[in-house]
Amino acid sequence: MTLMLASVLSPAEADAAVERGADIIDCKDPSRGALGALPLAEVSRIVEAVRGRRPVSAVVELPHDVTHARDAIEAAADAGAAFVKFALPLTPDAEEIIAELAPVAARRRLVAVLFADLGPDFGVLDRLAEAGFEGAMLDTAHKGKGRLLDAMSVGVLAEFVGRCRALKLTAGLAGSLESPDVPRLLVMAPDVLGFRGALCAEGERRNALSASAVSLIRDLIPRGAPSAAEPGDHAGEVDHVFVRDLVMPMEIGAYGFERGHTQRVRFSVEVEVFRTSGPDDMRMVFSYDVVMDAIKIILASGHIELVETIAERLAESILLHERARAVTVEVEKLDVVPPASVGVRIRRARPASVAAFAAGSSVSSL
Known part of the structure; x- marks a missing residue:
């Protein structure tokens, strides 16, 4: 079953997303770029507003110093985040960073984000699995310059999901996704689909969440057993x-x-x-x-x-x-x-x- 992740920036948005059926509440500041972190105090307020009704994830902007990175991840988890997400750096020492974070991954549920529009190497998924990470997510770094499906073909996306599944990593897909993208991505059976802009007024990720937009995305992602069609005048047709x-x-x-x-x-x-x-x-x-x-x-x-x-x-x-x-x-x-x-x-x-x-x-x- 594919879960719906809704990125929010306030307790009010978190409550609205929960009420309209989002499966995971993701704390993120869209004004700070593709993967901007909210202040920990705001993460705590969002966790309090959710009141355990859904798991909460939080974005951490990974410092270059691994010791500081470990501290930042621990602080986000202590604020109540069940999952901690961060962008995996595209640097030669990426594998060393993963190895250094392995002790944290043993205690915390870590999700590494790869940017599809920056040419990620899927070979790193093996290192994430070895280090005990919870999962990996594909996103886009340059918002407004195309969707996930513009950055990668469906065949490559299916390869990512398949490799994650083989490695027992949770597979997430995000990146300026729109409502027509949902049925296309569901064919790949990712564990999570993540949204921000598609949930907001006028499709602008910096705008407030729109109740109708959240409901539309929610309705497009089946929950458990197949949803039934409206009987109406067309039943059986x-x-x-x-x-x-x-x-x-x-x-x-x-x-x-x-x-x-x-x-x-x-x-x-x-x-x-x-x-x-x-x-x-x-x-x-x-x-x-x-x-x-x-x-x-x-x-x-x-x-x-x-x-x-x-x-x-x-x-x-x-x-x-x-x-x-x-x-x-x-x-x-x-x-x-x-x-x-x-x-x-x-x-x-x-x-x-x-x-x-x-x-x-x-x-x-x-």
Whole structure:
């Protein structure tokens, strides 16, 4: 399950975020840059306002001196922060800093933040896991110059989440995320999605939190079991969302001569989506970006021998989306016997019990 992290700068904002369903309350000062720390006194006031209803994280601006860094982390934890976040420096001594913080990581839940737009080395994740860190988060350093998905492709983001999962590190994604980004990132199943600007009035991270904006993001991130559609006048009806004739180069084939170079593969995907009634906003949309991102993630995974494997993986990924009832996937190799194509078409559907739940036929909306 993916958790929603809301960055706040005051007790009032923290209380509002809790009331509207944020899973983690993050203390951060947006006026001080991408990862600006609030004064410890303000962190304490936010912890008091939350009253244990949610875990609280706090940003620490890591001093260059490791001894001072340890003291700053301990002080933030003593102020009530369950998690302490800091930007991992892009310096040659980064691994030494991680090793020096290992004793602190044994007592405190530390999260290292890597900046996607500064070319981070994912090799550092191994060092974080060895040192006992709680997790790692990708963010963007230069706010206003693009979103996380502008800085890194979905394939690279999926690699980050996968490596964190393999190392038993909590994986977080943040960085000027907007509401249309949420369903695209949920395909990767990160542990945490972090937000500030998307929760604020007019999408400006220095503005106050907007109740409607927080509610929108909250509604886009499923909590536990799939949420049911509004029954309304459209119960049982489906829409069809499709991507047709998307040609992508990839390494595919079971023969030895097919390795080491790419072939053209054509994808056609049609998703049967539960129709919902309600306002015309992002909560009602199944985006074709979800389909295209799922394809890109599979392509980024490396050589695959069989088109059947691609089709099965793609169908499985799309059916993770709560509103997808069934999916038809067609995968064709175009370079085997041109101008003809060869491939496979499959249709996969949710189990009947899950489909009924998502269609709202047996439960009311959450």
